[in-house]
Amino acid sequence: xxxxxxxxxxxxxxxxxxxxxxxxxxxxxxxxxxxxxxxxxxxxxxxxxxxxxxxxxxxxxxxxxxxxxxxxxxxxxxxxxxxxxxxxxxxxxxxxxxxxxxxxxxxxxxxxxxxxxxxxxxxxxxxxxxxxxxxxxxxxxxxxxxxxxxxxxxxxxxxxxxxxxxxxxxxxxxxxxxxxxxxxxxxxxxxxxxxxxxxxxxxxxxxxxxxxxxxxxxxxxxxxxxxxxxxxxxxxxxxxxxxxxxxxxxxxxxxxxxxxxxxxxxxxxxxxxxxxxxxxxxxxxxxxxxxxxxxxxxxxxxxxxxxxxxxxxxxxxxxxxxxxxxx
Numbered sequence: 436x437x438x439x440x441x442x443x444x445x446x447x448x449x450x451x452x453x454x455x456x457x458x459x460x461x462x463x464x465x466x467x468x469x470x471x472x473x474x475x476x477x478x479x480x481x482x483x484x485x486x487x488x489x490x491x492x493x494x495x496x497x498x499x500x501x502x503x504x505x506x507x508x509x510x511x512x513x514x515x516x517x518x519x520x521x522x523x524x525x526x527x528x529x530x531x532x533x534x535x536x537x538x539x540x541x542x543x544x545x546x547x548x549x550x551x552x553x554x555x556x557x558x559x560x561x562x563x564x565x566x567x568x569x570x571x572x573x574x575x576x577x578x579x580x581x582x583x584x585x586x587x588x589x590x591x592x593x594x595x596x597x598x599x600x601x602x603x604x605x606x607x608x609x610x611x612x613x614x615x616x617x618x619x620x621x622x623x624x625x626x627x628x629x630x631x632x633x634x635x636x637x638x639x640x641x642x643x644x645x646x647x648x649x650x651x652x653x654x655x656x657x658x659x660x661x662x663x664x665x666x667x668x669x670x671x672x673x674x675x676x677x678x679x680x681x682x683x684x685x686x687x688x689x690x691x692x693x694x695x696x697x698x699x700x701x702x703x704x705x706x707x708x709x710x711x712x713x714x715x716x717x718x719x720x721x722x723x724x725x726x727x728x729x730x731x732x733x734x735x736x737x738x739x740x741x742x743x744x745x746x747x748x749x750x751x752x753x754x755x756x757x758x759x760x761x762x
Contacts, residue, residue, distance in 0.1 A: 467646050470519025472637035475551035477526055477575055479567055482559040483587040487620040488512045488525045491630065492649050515646045518634040522643050524551065548574065553636045554582040555629065560594040560617075564602040572606040579607050583614045583632045590619035655682040655696075658730060662698055662742065665725045666711070669718065674710060677703045679750065688739065697741040703749055711744045719744060 476484045492512040514521045524547050548554060556575050558568065575582055584607070586599045596617050603615055614632050618625040650657075659680035666678055684697040700722070702708050712719045723742040730738045750756045 466517070467515045467642065468517050468519040468634075469639040470521075470634050470637040471640035471642055472519070472521055472552035472633065473550065473643070474521050474523045474553045474555055474633055475526060475547040476523055476555045476557060477548065477571065478557035479559065479562075479571055482557045483620045484525050484557050487555075487557060487585065487587070487618075487626070487629075488523050490620050490623050491523065491626055511650055513644050513649050514630065516630065516634075518631070519637060519639075520642045520644070520646075521630065521633055521637070523555070548578055551578075552581065552638065553633050554578045555585060555633065556582055557585045557587050557620075558599050558603065559588055560586050560596045560599045561588050561591050563595070563598065568602065569606070572602075576607065579609045581636050582607070582610060583616070583629060583636065584610060585616055585618045585620075585629050587618050587620055589617045590622045590624065655685060657733065658682060658685075658696055658738065658740075659698065661729045661733070662700070662722070662726045662740075665722045665729065666700055669722060670711065674702065674707055677707055677751070678711070679756070681745075691736060693737045693739060694734075695739045695741070698743075700742065700744045701747050701750060702744065703747070703751065705746055708744050708746050 476488060478484050489512075491514050512523045512525065514523065526547050554575060556571075558564070562568075584603050586596045586603075588594050589596050600615060603610065616625055616628050616632065618629060620626065659682050662680045663678060666680075670678070679701050681699040681701050682696060683699060684695075686695050687693070688695045700711055700719070702711060710718070711722075713721075719742060723740055726742070727738060727740050730740075747753075747756065
């Protein structure tokens with residue numbers, strides 16, 4: 436996978452270039468079908484929305500971690516098949532909160548539902564539906580006519596898909612059983628059945644993206660998300676939620692071959708800064724090295740990452756910062 440190459444410095448317009456799949460040795464694929472739809476993925480935090488998106492697209496589109504509320508933006512992944520093109524939007528996990536940061540997350544989810552051609556509601560079969568699930572269902576209910584429900588994590592021994600189906604039948608009496616599908620996003624089980632159900636709801640239309648695209652994410656956004664993922668996986672308590680990644684500069688050192696990136700892990704308090712850096716700078720070094728390894732699996736060129744830590748006190752309550760993160 437590569438993105439469009441730029442010579443010399445990395446100008447702003449090239450930060451917004453899409454990531455293209457240009458592997459010429461891939462077997463020829465059948466033409467994309469006539470169906471086209473924008474699909475909003477909705478569910479509680481940690482229900483498996485990001486894992487579904489990555490599995491369905493066959494690429495690393497959205498970061499994944501056991502930490503709830505990992506996804507902060509409406510992340511797009513594109514699936515092209517002989518039936519058509521589905522453009523998925525992985526929305527933040529829907530939950531009830533009045534904090535300014537969390538209200539932004541809720542707003543992103545609500546906005547995507549309004550504009551989507553179809554909705555994929557993912558429910559975690561390992562958790563008993565409760566108040567939070569009822570709020571999510573209430574959000575989705577007005578869009579029942581265009582909704583497919585995926586009962587996820589059926590591969591786990593603690594899964595209770597029957598209980599999830601009873602909840603769905605009660606909350607969405609107008610959704611037929613054929614649009615409620617048991618899946619394992621982790622093990623790629625019944626994912627094609629979900630795609631087929633979504634295609635059945637999709638109108639014919641002009642394609643939104645060229646068939647070689649699997650995401651419309653900007654290069655700097657993808658790098659920032661990978662760095663944040665690696666930090667989340669290694670930090671504890673409140674720190675993962677108190678972090679955002681600021682890409683301050685990108686420049687080609689060797690055009691098309693080596694991209695230099697300066698990034699900052701930004702925390703809210705000085706005490707958090709020391710934890711992110713770690714004893715002898717061990718933690719920040721590990722995050723940097725693991726980020727570079729992960730980025731090599733996405734980009735065809737080398738990324739030289741200069742990673743530092745800085746403090747922006749109480750950034751989750753600052754509108755300019757939130758506007759930048761949720762752009």
